[in-house]
Amino acid sequence: MNLLDVSHVNKAFGGLQASNDISLTVGAGERVAVIGPNGAGKSTLFNLISGALTPDSGRIEFYGRSIVGMAPHRIARIGIGRSFQRSNIFTRLTAFENVLTAVLSQTGRSRDPLRALARHRTENERAESILARIGLADDRDRLAGKLALGDQKRLEIGLALAMEPRLLLLDEPTAGMSPEETAGTVALVESLARETGISLLFTEHDMAVVFGVAERLYVLHQGTIIASGTPDAIRANADVQRIYLGEAP
Numbered sequence: 001m002n003l004l005d006v007s008h009v010n011k012a013f014g015g016l017q018a019s020n021d022i023s024l025t026v027g028a029g030e031r032v033a034v035i036g037p038n039g040a041g042k043s044t045l046f047n048l049i050s051g052a053l054t055p056d057s058g059r060i061e062f063y064g065r066s067i068v069g070m071a072p073h074r075i076a077r078i079g080i081g082r083s084f085q086r087s088n089i090f091t092r093l094t095a096f097e098n099v100l101t102a103v104l105s106q107t108g109r110s111r112d113p114l115r116a117l118a119r120h121r122t123e124n125e126r127a128e129s130i131l132a133r134i135g136l137a138d139d140r141d142r143l144a145g146k147l148a149l150g151d152q153k154r155l156e157i158g159l160a161l162a163m164e165p166r167l168l169l170l171d172e173p174t175a176g177m178s179p180e181e182t183a184g185t186v187a188l189v190e191s192l193a194r195e196t197g198i199s200l201l202f203t204e205h206d207m208a209v210v211f212g213v214a215e216r217l218y219v220l221h222q223g224t225i226i227a228s229g230t231p232d233a234i235r236a237n238a239d240v241q242r243i244y245l246g247e248a249p
Contacts, residue, residue, distance in 0.1 A: 001063065001064050002025040002026060003026050003027055003028050003030070003062070003063060003064075003165060003166065003167055003199050004024075004025060004026040004043075004049070004060075004061070004062055004167055004199070004201065005025050005050065005060070005061045005064075006022055006024045006025070006048075006059070006060050007023050007059040007060075007061075008021050008022070008023055008055070008057070008059070008114075009021070009022040009023070009045075009048060009054060009055045009058030009059070009060060009187075009216055010022075010056045010057045010058055011044060011048060011053060011055050011056055014231055017039045017115050017222075017223050018044040018065055018223050019026055019041050019044055019045060019048065019055070019223050020041075020115055020222075020223040020224045021224070022041075022045060022058070022220075022223075022224075023225070024218050024225065024228070026167060026199050026200070026201050027180060028166075028197070028199060029193070029197050029198075029199055030082050030135050030199050030200075030215055030216065031184045031193055031199070031200045031202075031213055031214050031215045031216075032200065032202075032214060032215065032216050032217070032218070033201075033202055033204060033210045033213070033214035033216075033218070034201065034202070034203050034218045034219075034220060035203065035204065035205075035207075035210055035215070035217060035218075035219055035220070035244065036219055036220035036244060037221065037243070037244060039222075040220040040221055040222065040223070041152040041220050041222070041223040042171070042203040042220055043171060043203070045220070045222075046169050046171050046201075046203070048060065048064075049080065049169060049201075050072055050075055050076075050080060050082045050169060051067065051070050051071055051072035051074070051075040052072055053070055054068065055068060058129055062078065062079065062080060062167070063079075063166075065078075067080075067119070068223065069130050076163050076165075077106070077163065077237070079163075079164070079165050079166040079167060080165055080166075080167045080168075080169065081160030081161065081163050081165030081167070081168045081169065082160060082168070082169040082170075082171070083153070083156045083157055083160055083168075083169070083170050083171060083173060084156070084171050088156060088159075089127070089144045089152060089155050089156055089159065090144055091143065091145030092143065092145060093143070093144055094140065094141050094142060094144065094145075095131060095139050095140050095141070095144055095147065095151075095155055095158075096127060096128070096131060096140040096145055097109055098144050098159060099127040099130050099131055099155070099158050099159060099162055100104045100123060100124065100127040102158075102159040102163065103123045103130070103162045103163035104123055104203075105125050105162075105163075106162055106163045106164060110125070111161065121221075125160070126162075128140070130158045130161050130162055131158065133158070133161070133192075134154045134155065134158040134161070134188060135154060135184070135188065136151060136154055136155060138149065138156065142196060147180070148180065149176055149177060150177050150180075150181030150182075150184060152180070153173060153174075153177070153181075153184065153185055153186060154184075155194070157170070157173070157188065157192075159190075161192070166197060166198065166199060167198070167200075167201065168192075168198050168200055168201070168202075169201050169202070170189065170198070170200060170201075170202035170204075171202070171203050172203055172204060172205065173185055173189065173202060173204065174186065174204065174206055174209055175205070182206065182209065186209055186212065186213060189202075189213065190213060200213075203216075210231075211231045211235070214231060215230070215231075216228065216229065216230060217229065217230075217231060217234045219234060219237075219240050219243075219244060221243050221244070226239050226240070226243065227239060227240050
């Protein structure tokens with residue numbers, strides 16, 4: 001059984017077919033990338049999987065269980081975490097408070113969480129552990145809005161980790177980063193996958209990142225999957241070269 005099974009999914013916005021008969025799978029512990037030009041339908045696909053959108057037709061199953069129509073917070077609690085193209089963090093809270101809030105939400109203790117820090121020793125320790133894992137222990141008391149872009153992306157990944165996901169959706173995790181920030185984020189993502197066994201489904205425009213991290217790829221064009229396979233197979237695919245990679249077949 002696959003961890004995630006998307007089967008013949010369709011989604012239209014008026015006359016625009018954003019997802020056209022999309023089918024893909026992610027296995028346990030697998031690292032899978034979805035690539036394609038701007039407007040190809042990558043974020044729509046992630047919104048469908050994470051519950052922000054409901055497909056017009058088709059199946060989306062997580063461990064064999066349908067998640068179509070399930071609210072995003074329920075999907076998060078059953079094991080699908082997500083980061084966004086634009087960092088989705090609490091900019092006026094510290095890095096520690098961000099992660100602790102997510103931890104308390106996962107444990108069902110989110111009501112008035114910041115007034116109850118001392119009463120939740122286990123949650124405090126878990127938040128500290130997540131900050132250490134994402135490399136932000138030294139910045140625990142900095143306001144999230146004051147962190148560098150790369151660190152904000154790391155923090156967002158930390159918020160997703162607080163939900164104890166089995167599948168992590170990463171939407172353009174290195175967008176706007178410097179080469180140094182990109183290298184650090186890639187190293188973090190790879191270490192998380194290796195050390196925790198989390199499955200990854202990610203979109204990314206940096207092909208060096210894609211081919212360095214992904215075990216399998218799907219290529220989207222105008223809402224349709226035009227190719228899938230290993231990095232070597234995608235590199236050699238004439239349609240992908242023509243439409244996306246900009247290389248002569």
